[in-house]
Amino acid sequence: MEVYVMDHDQQSSPAVIITDLVFVDDVYAVVTLTADGELRSVGQERRQLTMKKDVIGFVVEGKQIRVKAVVERGGGGICCGESDGDFTRKDFVFEPLYEDAKNRWCYSLRRYLDSLGRPKRLLVFVNPFGGKKSANKIFVKEVKPLLEDADIQLDVQETKYQLHAKEIVRSMDVSKYDGIVCVSGDGVLVEVVNGLLEREDWRNALKLPIGMVPAGTGNGMIKSLLDSVGLRCCASSATISIIRGHKRSVDVATISQGTTKFFSVLMLAWGLVADIDIESEKFRWMGSARIDFYALQRILCLRQYNGRILFIPAPGFESYGQLVSNSLYKEPPPISDKELGYQGPDAKFEDLEWREIKGPFVSVWLHNVPWGAENTLAAPDAKFSDGFLDLVVLKTCPKLVLLSLLRQLSDGTHVHSPYVSYLKVKAFVLEPGARVDEPDKEGIIDSDGEVLARGRKTYKCDQKALMSYDKLQITVDQGLATLFSPEY
Numbered sequence: 001m002e003v004y005v006m007d008h009d010q011q012s013s014p015a016v017i018i019t020d021l022v023f024v025d026d027v028y029a030v031v032t033l034t035a036d037g038e039l040r041s042v043g044q045e046r047r048q049l050t051m052k053k054d055v056i057g058f059v060v061e062g063k064q065i066r067v068k069a070v071v072e073r074g075g076g077g078i079c080c081g082e083s084d085g086d087f088t089r090k091d092f093v094f095e096p097l098y099e100d101a102k103n104r105w106c107y108s109l110r111r112y113l114d115s116l117g118r119p120k121r122l123l124v125f126v127n128p129f130g131g132k133k134s135a136n137k138i139f140v141k142e143v144k145p146l147l148e149d150a151d152i153q154l155d156v157q158e159t160k161y162q163l164h165a166k167e168i169v170r171s172m173d174v175s176k177y178d179g180i181v182c183v184s185g186d187g188v189l190v191e192v193v194n195g196l197l198e199r200e201d202w203r204n205a206l207k208l209p210i211g212m213v214p215a216g217t218g219n220g221m222i223k224s225l226l227d228s229v230g231l232r233c234c235a236s237s238a239t240i241s242i243i244r245g246h247k248r249s250v251d252v253a254t255i256s257q258g259t260t261k262f263f264s265v266l267m268l269a270w271g272l273v274a275d276i277d278i279e280s281e282k283f284r285w286m287g288s289a290r291i292d293f294y295a296l297q298r299i300l301c302l303r304q305y306n307g308r309i310l311f312i313p314a315p316g317f318e319s320y321g322q323l324v325s326n327s328l329y330k331e332p333p334p335i336s337d338k339e340l341g342y343q344g345p346d347a348k349f350e351d352l353e354w355r356e357i358k359g360p361f362v363s364v365w366l367h368n369v370p371w372g373a374e375n376t377l378a379a380p381d382a383k384f385s386d387g388f389l390d391l392v393v394l395k396t397c398p399k400l401v402l403l404s405l406l407r408q409l410s411d412g413t414h415v416h417s418p419y420v421s422y423l424k425v426k427a428f429v430l431e432p433g434a435r436v437d438e439p440d441k442e443g444i445i446d447s448d449g450e451v452l453a454r455g456r457k458t459y460k461c462d463q464k465a466l467m468s469y470d471k472l473q474i475t476v477d478q479g480l481a482t483l484f485s486p487e488y
């Protein structure tokens, strides 16, 4: 029924898609769906839902239609999941008077929801190993019911071992899905991005949006996405943003050493932060307290590392460091026939103006998005797709100041400290050196929670790292990957 309704106050109001006399709670009411997506009920009570924002799906229950809705709460209220969240369930049930009317309502609601471009088929990775090992429970109790309410078909894959998600993504049929969801920490997200980029059809594969549901220790990406619109980092808010299907592009950094590459969407750390992140693994039994506990230990016995960093500053940051004639940066070798995946940005960096900062360093930290973890606002000015990485450098710092800087990480005010240099860079070279106090020992280079390189003679570890503790270079490709994101 397509009618154009004249309004008393305005010249015209949005076209009516369907309007009917129905029962709401056994009382007559008029329910209307308009072309601008308002679903209104006028009867004993007035109700209004916005299809785009509030409605996640609908279902027929006998003679009734249940419109499944989640409404953003304005302070107070309850979350629709287990944990505290920002949405409350507000289903709307009505009963069309005739079977024929019910069918017309179903057709109109379905057509409207289909026009919103929301995902219909998702591949879901659940990492049972991440964080507090509660990803399965989070998925079953909080994520699956919402995705099913939204009538999304799910292929669920529990990850069985490290790099399992990457393996699947590298060879999956991307045309089967409208997105990939990771119920995990950031580790599985990074595997998915790397898997997509290693495919021959990476350009097309990268259009597949990736959704995150926080279920790990490090949930920096989803925290960054939700926090940017004032939502709390919880499974229900994350799931609702996936259902609504908005997307956001995110920069991808290519970290390379010779022909070896790693693609990062979160961060790279060398020095204090990497040492805390990786070495605290041995205290994993402590849960998230391991980080604070080990950070204290590391500050009391503070290490400094020799080395050098070189970078191309973003416009406005040219005053940092000194100009250099030889950047050490090497353009990647031409692609051989065998290397079919993504090889890094096409841009040339070798002849641009490079600047350097020489060590010793306490910490060097590069960030792509603001939050490194749910309680770490590492780079408050970082943007998802500005084509730059935020660089946080700490060369030296009294221990007491350092302790308070670590506390300030929770609100991002550490970047205002006179001991911290905070700038944006387009490309970066790290030349890591040995520890100042024990020159026979070197450090760790960590990217997105993975050890990229371990110093020689420093760590007894059977696992071989991807790269050696030597010069590596980083370039950024603007907005290369796609994420499901709340509307911003």
Ligand SMILES: Nc1ncnc2c1ncn2[C@@H]1O[C@H](COP(=O)(O)OP(=O)(O)OP(=O)(O)O)[C@@H](O)[C@H]1O
Pocket (backbone or CB within 6 Å): 127, 128, 129, 130, 131, 132, 159, 160, 161, 162, 163, 164, 183, 184, 185, 186, 187, 188, 189, 191, 215, 216, 217, 218, 219, 449
């Ligand atoms: N079944 C499994 N057993 C062991 N490791 C796994 C399994 N499934 C996935 N992994 C690995 O777990 C790592 C961490 O995953 P994820 O990011 O989800 O959790 P996290 O809690 O944020 O990580 P971490 O606790 O290491 O900081 C990933 O590198 C992933 O490859």
